[in-house]
Amino acid sequence: xxxxxxxxxxxxxxxxxxxxxxxxxxxxxxxxxxxxxxxxxxxxxxxxxxxxxxxxxxxxxxxxxxxxxxxxxxxxxxxxxxxxxxxxxxxxxxxxxxxxxxxxxxxxxxxx
Amino acid sequence: xxxxxxxxxxxxxxxxxxxxxxxxxxxxxxxxxxxxxxxxxxxxxxxxxxxxxxxxxxxxxxxxxxxxxxxxxxxxxxxxxxxxxxxxxxxxxxxxxxxxxxxxxxxxxxxxx
Numbered sequence: 001x002x003x004x005x006x007x008x009x010x011x012x013x014x015x016x017x018x019x020x021x022x023x024x025x026x027x028x029x030x031x032x033x034x035x036x037x038x039x040x041x042x043x044x045x046x047x048x049x050x051x052x053x054x055x056x057x058x059x060x061x062x063x064x065x066x067x068x069x070x071x072x073x074x075x076x077x078x079x080x081x082x083x084x085x086x087x088x089x090x091x092x093x094x095x096x097x098x099x100x101x102x103x104x105x106x107x108x109x110x111x112x
Numbered sequence: 113x114x115x116x117x118x119x120x121x122x123x124x125x126x127x128x129x130x131x132x133x134x135x136x137x138x139x140x141x142x143x144x145x146x147x148x149x150x151x152x153x154x155x156x157x158x159x160x161x162x163x164x165x166x167x168x169x170x171x172x173x174x175x176x177x178x179x180x181x182x183x184x185x186x187x188x189x190x191x192x193x194x195x196x197x198x199x200x201x202x203x204x205x206x207x208x209x210x211x212x213x214x215x216x217x218x219x220x221x222x223x224x225x
């Protein structure tokens with residue numbers, strides 16, 4: 001069966017510090033991968049998606065970036081965090097036909 | 113353009129009451145897929161159901177049921193005899209292709225004991 005891992009689960013970072021969040025999927029090949037952000041009490045904002053290694057589509061050009069160095073690994077990064085980057089970050093995977101997405105446990109990021 | 117509207121921001125019910133969460137979608141595509149997800153307080157979104165545009169049959173799974181009506185572009189979700197464990201945020205979503213799924217803003221359900 002497929003599983004998706006995200007780490008860390010929680011993170012507190014100062015403004016201006018770098019960020020690296022990692023997501024890995026097991027039990028499937030060539031998945032579509034997604035990064036979403038959810039502000040407190042709000043809906044889901046799609047940040048990036050990837051349909052293959054090295055292929056990244058950005059939905060929200062900000063100080064965040066994403067990379068997919070391996071088929072089942074998706075990384076979200078920032079060189080300098082802003083206060084507005086605080087939120088709950090969710091990684092998800094899907095297969096194309098239905099795009100039924102399966103989500104990881106999320107990372108709660110607080111930027112102080 | 114595709115859009116998903118969940119007009120109910122928050123709903124509060126007492127345990128054992130039935131509750132319906134509304135979802136209205138917009139798309140010009142004839143082939144599309146609709147989903148419901150549950151986000152409990154732990155945060156992880158849990159997939160509940162997928163329905164494709166060619167299948168208007170209602171679905172029942174235990175206390176959960178879904179009513180898909182293309183004539184009104186609605187895909188409503190009913191919880192029968194609600195329980196405290198049903199307290200969560202519920203998201204309706206639409207997929208028409210192109211790798212991106214459109215999520216509604218979510219409905220927060222409080223079930224009080």
